[in-house]
Amino acid sequence: MPRIAGQIDVAKTEAILDAAVEVIGQRGLSAPMEEIARRAGVSKQTVYNHYGSKAELVKALMARRVARITAPLREPGAVDNPREALEAFARSMLETVTTTNGYSVLRVIIQGAGEMPDVASEVFEAGPRQARRQLAAFLATETQLGRLAVDDAEQAAEFFAGMVMGHSQLRALLRLPSDRTPAEFDAQAAAAADRFMRAYAP
Template identity: 45%
Template structure:
C-alpha cells in the first residue's frame, strides 16, 4: 500500500532522530550533520529542512523521550497504578542496556556545549518533571493524593525510582535487571502513595 506524503515525511524524521541518537551516543558533538544524514539515509537538504542544527535535533530527541516516559500520565486510572507504569517507563529508558549509551552521549556533549545540555534537560527530564508535577496537582485537587508541593514531590518520586540509575549509566556500571525494575517500580509507587495519601477531615481536626 503506498504511503501518503505525510507518512513518508514522518518516516524520514524518525530515521533522522534514530541516526542522530545513535551517533550522539557514540561520539557526542563530534558527530556531524553530514554523518547524521548518511546514517539516516536522507539527503543533507532533507535533514536541514527538518532540523537546522544539532541543537534542534537534540531538543527533538529529548522531547520524544519525555513524551514516551510520561505517556502513562495520560491514561487515567488509580494513582498507584499510574505511578507504577510511569516508574517502569522511566527505569526502562535509563537502565536498559540499549538505552544507557544515550546518557553517556549527553555527558560527552555537556562539556563542550553547555547550552545544548540545558536544551536537552529542559525539553527532556525538566519537561517530564513538569508533567508529573501537574498530574500530582490534579490528583491533589481531586482528593486522591495530598502533595502540598507537587514540584518537590515529583522530583522526590523520580529520585526514589531511579536511585543510582543515571550514575550507573554515565559510568557504564551494570544496571538492575528487568525483574528488579518491575519490583522497584511497584515498591516506589506503593510507598509514594502511602506517603502522600489524603488526610481525612476527621484526622485534620483531631
Template identity: 45%
Template sequence: MPRIAGQIDERKSEAILDAAMSLFAEKGAAASMEQIAKQAGVSKQTLYNRYASKVDIGRALAERRSDAITAPLRSGGEPVEVLTGFAASLLNKLCGPDGRGDMRGVALMSPSAPDLAEAVYHAGPGESLRRLSAWLEEQDRLGRLRIPDPVHAAEMFTGMVMGHGHLRGILGIANPIPDVPSRARETAERFIRAFAP
C-alpha cells in the same frame, strides 16, 4: 507516487533521530550533521529541511523520549497504577543499554555544547518532571493524594525510581537492570503511602 508539496516522510525523520541518538552516544557534540545525514541515509538537504541544527535534533530526541516516559500520566487510571506505569517507563527508557548510552552522550556534550545540553534537558527530563508535577497537582486537587509541593514531590518520586542507576549509566559502570515491574510497583506504593490524604 510523488509526495504532495509540504508532506514529510516520517520514516526519514525517525531515521535521522535514530542516527543522531547513536552518534551522540558515541561522539557527543563532535558528531557532525554530515555524519548524521550519512548514517540516516538521507541527504544533507533533507536533514536541514527537518532539523536546522544539532540543538533542534537534540530537542526532538528529548521530546520523543519524554512523550514515551510520560504516556502513563495520560492513562486516567488509579494513582498507584499511573505511578507504577510511569516508574516502569522511566526505568525501561533510562536503565536499559540505549538509555545509558543516551545519558552518556548528553554528559559528553555538556561542556562543549551547553546550549544543546540545555535544550535536551528542558525538552526531555525537565518536561517529564513538569508533566509529573502537573499530574500530582491534579491528584491533590481531586483529593486522591496530599501533595503540598508537586514540583518537590515529582523530583522525589523520580529520585526514588532511579536511585543511582542513572549515575552508573552516565559513568559507564556496570549497572544491573532492576526487576522493573517489582521496583516500579514498590516505589509507587511507598510514594502513595507517604502522600496519602
C-alpha cells in the same frame, strides 16, 4: 496501500532521530550531520529541513525520550488510577535507563557541557525538567481530584523520581551494567508507587 505524506514525514523523522542517537552516542556532539543523514537513509538537506541545527536535533531527541517516559501519565484511565499510572511511569523510567542507547546521548552532552553550555541548558529544559514538570502536573491534577494530597507538586515529583532511579541512573551514565533484573525493576516500580501513594494519601 501507499503511505500519505504525513506518514512518510513521521517515518523520516523517526529514522533521523534513531540515527542521531547512534551517531552522536558513538562520536559525540561533533558528529557530522552528513553521517546522521547517511545512517537515516535521507539527504543532509532533509535533516536540516526537519531540524535547523544540531542543537535542535538533540533537543528533539530529548523531547522524544520524555514523551516515551511520560506516556503512562497520558494513558486512558491514568487519572482514575494514579497508583497504576505511577508504577507504569516508574517502569518506563527504569526501562529507558537500562536500554543500550537510553543514556548514550545524555552522557555525551554531559561530557561536552563545558564547551557547549547553551546546548546543555536547552537539553536539560527539553529533557529532565520537562519530564518532572509533566509528572508534577499529573500529581497536581490528582490532588485537585482528591486522590492525592500533594502540597508541592514539583517537590513531590523530584521525590518520586529519585526514589525510583536510585543508583540506576549513575550506573548508566558510567556505562556500568545494570545490577538488577527486569523482574527486580518491576518490583522497584511497584514498591515506589505504593510508598508514594501512602506518603501522599489524602
